[in-house]
Amino acid sequence: MTGARSLGEAAPPRRRDAAATRQALLTAAQDRFGQKGYESTTTREIGEAAGVDPALIARYFGSKADLYLAAVAAERLDADATVQPDRTDAPFDDLAQVIQVVMQRTARLGPGPTLQALVRDDTPEEIRVAAAARLARRLVAPVAEEFAAAGADRPELRAQVAVAALLGVALGRSMGWFDELRAVDPDEIAALVVETLHMGESAGT
Amino acid sequence: MTGARSLGEAAPPRRRDAAATRQALLTAAQDRFGQKGYESTTTREIGEAAGVDPALIARYFGSKADLYLAAVAAERLDADATVQPDRTDAPFDDLAQVIQVVMQRTARLGPGPTLQALVRDDTPEEIRVAAAARLARRLVAPVAEEFAAAGADRPELRAQVAVAALLGVALGRSMGWFDELRAVDPDEIAALVVETLHMGESAGT
DNA sequence: CTATGATGTCATCAACTGATGACTTCTGAC
DNA sequence: GTCAGAAGTCATCAGTTGATGACATCATAG
Numbered sequence: 121m122t123g124a125r126s127l128g129e130a131a132p133p134r135r136r137d138a139a140a141t142r143q144a145l146l147t148a149a150q151d152r153f154g155q156k157g158y159e160s161t162t163t164r165e166i167g168e169a170a171g172v173d174p175a176l177i178a179r180y181f182g183s184k185a186d187l188y189l190a191a192v193a194a195e196r197l198d199a200d201a202t203v204q205p206d207r208t209d210a211p212f213d214d215l216a217q218v219i220q221v222v223m224q225r226t227a228r229l230g231p232g233p234t235l236q237a238l239v240r241d242d243t244p245e246e247i248r249v250a251a252a253a254r255l256a257r258r259l260v261a262p263v264a265e266e267f268a269a270a271g272a273d274r275p276e277l278r279a280q281v282a283v284a285a286l287l288g289v290a291l292g293r294s295m296g297w298f299d300e301l302r303a304v305d306p307d308e309i310a311a312l313v314v315e316t317l318h319m320g321e322s323a324g325t
Numbered sequence: 326m327t328g329a330r331s332l333g334e335a336a337p338p339r340r341r342d343a344a345a346t347r348q349a350l351l352t353a354a355q356d357r358f359g360q361k362g363y364e365s366t367t368t369r370e371i372g373e374a375a376g377v378d379p380a381l382i383a384r385y386f387g388s389k390a391d392l393y394l395a396a397v398a399a400e401r402l403d404a405d406a407t408v409q410p411d412r413t414d415a416p417f418d419d420l421a422q423v424i425q426v427v428m429q430r431t432a433r434l435g436p437g438p439t440l441q442a443l444v445r446d447d448t449p450e451e452i453r454v455a456a457a458a459r460l461a462r463r464l465v466a467p468v469a470e471e472f473a474a475a476g477a478d479r480p481e482l483r484a485q486v487a488v489a490a491l492l493g494v495a496l497g498r499s500m501g502w503f504d505e506l507r508a509v510d511p512d513e514i515a516a517l518v519v520e521t522l523h524m525g526e527s528a529g530t
Numbered sequence: 531c532t533a534t535g536a537t538g539t540c541a542t543c544a545a546c547t548g549a550t551g552a553c554t555t556c557t558g559a560c
Numbered sequence: 561g562t563c564a565g566a567a568g569t570c571a572t573c574a575g576t577t578g579a580t581g582a583c584a585t586c587a588t589a590g
Contacts, residue, residue: 135586135587136585136586136587162576162577162578163577163578163579164576164577164578174578174579175579175580175581177578177579178578178579178580183578183579184577184578184579
């Protein structure tokens, strides 16, 4: 009977399950690394959050740094991350969508491992490079295309500035830099950022 | 002849000088904390950078945290920081000036201890609060006044968003998130940010 | 049932950190 | 000159961290 079990059904409660343990570690790592970054998150803390012995990090991922890399790779950075959790790699359409999704995600889950890696220079170089490349491909590239299509000059630079500015707002909100910024609704602030960052008639030559 | 020495001239080379030692520690702390933040900067590293025994941190500042607080307090966050290093507490006139000064300073000196404290949640709470309060008073307040004078709605929130966005760009540039952003001239990017963030005709009702 | 590999537990190591206090060396007043 | 205090040096402590390998326990094929 165990052979024909639908995919969504609860897995058999094996008392030892390597896949489940690995996933628990990865999820805990995404959460902790995403909140506190690389250096200030300890392997013991991750193990406790996952309900698992920290030594298993070495078994399943190799090292703390490798676990962080896995956490970055597993982070969703696409258009449908919020709406359709099962569909992956849906590219963004425009800056407005990027803004909305980023603000919603950081409001729910905190900065996340990718943003934390970018912001802290104590993160191992390899991780920082991977995080930056990922962000450039998933967030900056679509926005740059949009700017280029609109005929703006320096579309690539403008996209990089826009994304950096967006990340600053997202970071400032989730870390509570200022009172009103911390308290405001994610959608409302997304709208305000869209209004502010939208390259209007002044974007051209 | 030593009695009438102009201010810029080299100080008398006392082999032991508490004030000079204290200042060396403070300067080294501003540099290191400003580059790597609180946790990942060690007292031994600061001592080495200052050419001084790390134990003197305890003597002159009390503790590592107290030294960080002194570094935040000593950081210039005013309009004339770049132009007139001796005059202090000159308030900013408008958002454009804030943008220009912040971009120039972070390009020369890196993020700085205040921004690092805000960005990292491993910084002691007391330091984070002090840094946020300082930034709110020195950067956000003038911009909010400008927005309010221009008749924009939610001037306080808009100012907080604008400053957070600016800090994102400054951080992204000095930490090298993206290629063009890293390579661009500080003044040029300041102009681009001014153009992008300037609340034009759409700021009103 | 039993043997074997997979899975999980535990103690421990070496490196590093901030802090501390005893100690030495210098400076300036008298 | 000398002496008291200021300034600087040094060894060391207790705590924490990531990593490691020996060991214990479980699941399952045969």
